[in-house]
Amino acid sequence: MTAAIEVDDVTVHYGDVLALDRVSLSLEPGRICGLLGMNGSGKSTLFKTVLGLVPTDRGRVRVLGRDGLAARRAGLVGYVPQSEQVDWAFPVRVRDVVMMGRYGHMGGRRRARAADREAVDRALARTDLTDLADRQIGALSGGQRKRAFVARAIAQNADVLLLDEPFAGVDKRSEATIVELLLELRRAGRTLLVSTHDLAQVPTLCDEAILLQRRVIAHGPPEKVLEPDTLLEAFGMHPGEENSWTR
Ligand SMILES: Nc1ncnc2c1ncn2[C@@H]1O[C@H](COP(=O)(O)OP(=O)(O)OP(=O)(O)O)[C@@H](O)[C@H]1O
Ligand SMILES: [Mg+2]
Numbered sequence: 001m002t003a004a005i006e007v008d009d010v011t012v013h014y015g016d017v018l019a020l021d022r023v024s025l026s027l028e029p030g031r032i033c034g035l036l037g038m039n040g041s042g043k044s045t046l047f048k049t050v051l052g053l054v055p056t057d058r059g060r061v062r063v064l065g066r067d068g069l070a071a072r073r074a075g076l077v078g079y080v081p082q083s084e085q086v087d088w089a090f091p092v093r094v095r096d097v098v099m100m101g102r103y104g105h106m107g108g109r110r111r112a113r114a115a116d117r118e119a120v121d122r123a124l125a126r127t128d129l130t131d132l133a134d135r136q137i138g139a140l141s142g143g144q145r146k147r148a149f150v151a152r153a154i155a156q157n158a159d160v161l162l163l164d165e166p167f168a169g170v171d172k173r174s175e176a177t178i179v180e181l182l183l184e185l186r187r188a189g190r191t192l193l194v195s196t197h198d199l200a201q202v203p204t205l206c207d208e209a210i211l212l213q214r215r216v217i218a219h220g221p222p223e224k225v226l227e228p229d230t231l232l233e234a235f236g237m238h239p240g241e242e243n244s245w246t247r
Helices: 043-050 068-073 094-100 114-126 142-156 172-187 199-205 228-235
Strands: 005-014 017-027 032-036 058-063 077-080 160-164 191-195 208-213 215-220
Touching: 005 043, 017 043, 017 058, 017 208, 017 215, 032 043, 032 172, 032 199, 043 058, 043 160, 043 191, 058 068, 068 077, 077 142, 094 114, 094 142, 114 142, 142 160, 142 172, 172 191, 172 199, 208 228, 215 228
Parallel strands: 032 191, 032 208, 077 160, 160 191
Antiparallel strands: 005 017, 005 058, 208 215
16 A cells, blocks of 8 residues: 655754654554654654655655655645744735635636635635635634635645644634544545644544654554653653643
8 A cells, every 4th residue: 555655764954953863654544643742843844844845865755655746736735834834914815725725626727616616615614714715814813824724725635634733722612623624534534644732632633643853753553652751752751740731
C-alpha cells in the first residue's frame, strides 16, 4: 500500500537553526495522526516540508507517492496553516478563501462552476460560516478565521489534510464542530496530520501520535506516546507538574 505521507531522513535548517533533524515517518491512509511537541519543536516546519514549501538539506518526502510540490499542485493535499503564519490583511472575502480550495478542480483560468460553488456553500455551512461568507477574512475573529481555513480544506476534498493547530484559540463549540468534521473526513478515508498542544484531546481524536523535538521522539498509539517518560524527554517535565500542562 502506498503511504499517505512518507518522510524519509529529512533534515531542515533555517540558516544556522536546525529545525528538523533526520526525521523519518510514514502514515497509512485513513488515519488521524496527532503531531505533538513544544513550541519550536519543528511541527510547522514539518508541515511545510511535506508541502514542499521549505527546502530540505537531505532526505525525501512523498505524499501518496508523489513529491510534496506535485501533490499540492494536483490538489491531493490540503493545508490549514497556523494562524500566526497567515497575512490577514490580504483583501479577500471568506467565500474567496474557501473557493481557493477548489482551484485544483478548476481549469487553468480558474473559472468556478456550479459544482465549485456548491462545494464552497457546503463547506461554509458545515463550519457555521454561511452568514459571514461575504466578510473580509481580516474582519473575522481568530476562531472564525480558523474555521474559514478548515472550510477551505473541506471544499478542496483532498485525500491528505495537514492541520497546523486547528484548535488553537477556538471556543468549545467550534472545537466540537471541527472534531466532528475531522472524524467524518477520516470515515471517508482521508488521512489527517493534526498538530495540537491539547494533549488531553489526543486519545479521543487520534489513531496515532508523533512526538517531535526536532527529531521523532516517539510515534505510535496515543497512550504509548503520552507515557510520562516519553513526555519528559520531549517537554522536560512530567504531566501534573504544572496546571497548564494540557493547554
Ligand atoms: N522562517 C524562519 N526563519 C528562521 N528560523 C525559523 C523560521 N521558522 C521557524 N524557525 C525556527 O525553527 C524552529 C522550528 O520552528 P517551527 O515553527 O517549525 O516550530 P513549531 O513546533 O511549529 O512551534 P509552535 O508550537 O510555536 O508553533 C524554531 O527554532 C524556530 O525558531
Ligand atoms: Mg507551529
